[in-house]
């Protein structure tokens with residue numbers, strides 16, 4: 001059965017772009033969430049939209065599920081393969097088709113690396129704003145699927161705000177354009193539904209992105225506080241003053257310790273918390289607000305404030321923050337990354353409760369987060385070799401998710417639900433909420449072949465829809481009115 | 485389930501949608517009441533149109549059938565304004581003009597007077613400041629809806645950053661009431677700027693206006709809006725808005741003056757943020773990539789008709805207004821504009837027009853992904869009872 005499909009795919013892609021050897025397949029058994037592992041039945045590497053559509057059509061004909069994979073950096077098991085399915089890898093679709101400063105758009109293939117878009121746009125005075133910490137390796141297709149965020153999304157918005165169009169292979173294997181270079185395409189905002197759907201509504205094969213004019217001025221400071229409470233109060237004061245920084249990031253003592261061990265970022269000694277605050281925009285606005293932010297940090301107890309003198313020093317500030325996940329590996333053999341969100345004003349309270357939870361379970365939790373928008377990244381540290389620790393870490397991790405829900409937040413701010421958090425979805429949403437979301441799934445993918453088993457804890461049976469063709473004009477039925 | 489007679493009142497003379505009279509009107513005051521009404525309407529197989537302020541009720545095609553108008557105006561008020569979190573939760577029937585959020589703003593312009601929050605979202609109207617803040621879809625962080633079968637569903641939440649589950653709020657934004665009833669919207673807010681300035685300048689022709697708009701974007705002043713106004717025959721004007729601190733805005737306005745040339749002047753032009761048509765006229769929305777905005781302005785002039793084009797040169801969203809008579813001429817103008825827009829990878833949608841014009845023109849033009857849209861409609865509203873025929877492709 002799968003051999004027949006492999007033969008079909010090889011006919012489309014050529015033998016070297018379809019893997020079926022178990023040893024080779026192993027390379028793709030997991031994404032960035034490495035403790036889930038599934039070896040796919042086949043791996044396919046399309047080069048073009050048409051090839052990708054042909055792969056999907058072959059899967060549909062064989063009734064075999066398919067899973068898209070970009071760079072495999074996802075942290076929720078979104079690109080975890082299906083054991084009986086085809087993993088469609090976009091890593092050979094890496095062309096930047098167009099960079100148009102005049103339209104403020106870039107058109108890219110899905111495998112293009114996030115940072116490469118900015119590199120291509122910078123000579124024109126533009127950049128691509130969403131900047132996940134993984135931006136040197138993650139793909140635009142993956143960003144679209146996860147609606148990825150980054151430190152600067154506080155001011156500039158998430159991937160969904162920066163995608164204006166996509167060419168998509170639907171789960172039927174059709175090629176469809178959603179949105180485009182112009183805004184506000186008529187009809188339902190299917191693009192809005194597609195972005196963030198984690199690959200369950202089809203595969204993006206070309207993406208049109210918004211480019212943002214480079215800011216005239218960027219100023220960055222690093223402020224050290226005795227406690228996360230003080231740092232949290234400083235963030236509240238900044239927001240209350242009507243300042244919208246480009247980024248506000250916080251790290252607690254344990255996270256700082258890890259970052260120092262890993263990249264020697266030289267943060268102020270003895271800090272219970274550091275804030276990185278970055279402002280950007282017209283020079284005249286930035287300089288006035290920067291002084292205000294500095295004062296607010298000092299008023300709220302900052303014992304040391306460093307201002308980046310140049311790009312090199314700014315990069316050093318960010319190095320500690322952006323390497324935080326990997327750095328935690330230096331102080332703990334294993335860890336779970338959480339991604340819950342709380343209303344920002346609940347920060348001090350929730351951090352205290354996380355501290356208590358950790359203490360009660362004898363587990364360390366390092367906190368790194370996007371303080372401006374309340375997106376926590378608690379890193380729950382454990383040693384899998386110690387009996388019972390993994391279970392306790394898992395308990396703490398689940399309890400943190402419950403805390404986020406209790407405070408009116410979300411189970412995931414940017415990493416996605418994927419495989420990992422689908423079981424928590426019913427805690428955040430009612431059965432009717434989930435049923436309603438799955439109406440969209442049924443519209444796109446009634447057979448449930450596109451990345452099945454992700455996002456939703458239980459699939460919805462789509463069934464035949466009554467009255468499907470009622471009321472439409474015969475011309476439209478005939479497909480003529482569609483192109484008028 | 486409630487009894488329809490208890491949940492509704494008989495329709496009055498004013499209770500019609502684009503000339504189609506309704507039989508019943510319901511005005512629920514909560515999501516639960518709305519759910520009861522819609523469950524009863526579903527059981528009775530009623531065709532439903534949702535009405536907010538009624539300001540855009542004649543946009544799109546008239547409903548093919550209509551039994552019940554669901555009036556949202558009692559579903560009003562701010563449920564929550566968490567200033568420290570820069571968010572608000574608002575009931576859909578709240579008039580946009582009534583939103584009082586001290587020190588903060590829902591950065592959604594109001595091109596159509598008398599609109600409710602729900603109506604603004606359902607039709608996805610936007611104004612000049614979309615350049616900086618985006619549109620309803622970008623500002624929404626959560627939504628509560630009642631499905632055509634009466635079931636209540638939530639998506640998103642109350643936090644700005646959230647990727648749990650599908651983003652139904654985007655799907656409902658701009659859906660013209662064809663997927664269900666929006667009862668509550670959660671939005672991210674922005675601080676109210678301390679100062680604003682608009683600088684406006686004339687341009688001899690559309691191409692020159694395009695160059696001015698491009699120069700403004702190039703100048704790193706971070707405009708909140710870049711607008712253009714092109715009345716028939718008259719001079720084209722370009723105007724840009726900057727918002728921020730008092731000193732910062734003064735400096736940025738000075739830069740705008742430099743960029744816009746000797747004839748630039750301060751002040752908000754009277755056409756700013758208004759749609760270029762009057763009741764009874766034809767209203768059109770045109771979109772294009774930024775570099776093609778001048779091409780649309782030029783084409784509008786080339787038709788020789790009395791077309792005023794106005795809108796966001798900074799976002800690529802323009803509006804055109806013209807007299808409805810004679811309808812044949814309007815149809816020709818629409819065709820020409822649409823051909824130009826399609827060449828530019830944009831769209832032309834006729835938002836509103838008298839019946840004689842509607843008979844001659846396709847309001848929506850080519851729609852990408854229409855087959856998928858039909859499938860979405862079939863899932864949410866399998867009996868096609870919500871605003872049947874109003875939307876693209878007869879949805």
Ligand SMILES: Cc1cc2nc3c(=O)[nH]c(=O)nc-3n(C[C@H](O)[C@H](O)[C@H](O)COP(=O)(O)OP(=O)(O)OC[C@H]3O[C@@H](n4cnc5c(N)ncnc54)[C@H](O)[C@@H]3O)c2cc1C
Nearest residue numbers: 070071072073074078133139141142143145149199204414
């Ligand atoms: C060190 C580190 C730091 C990170 N920091 C951040 C951060 O700051 N912010 C953030 O948001 N995330 C972050 N992430 C998570 C991850 O990088 C993002 O989710 C990223 O968008 C995934 O991209 P990818 O190409 O690796 O996708 P993959 O992991 O390959 O896939 C992710 C999901 O996208 C789907 N997918 C991939 N390509 C397509 C396509 N073409 N069409 C449809 N679906 C597709 C997959 O099926 C899967 O569900 C981080 C990860 C790491 C390892």
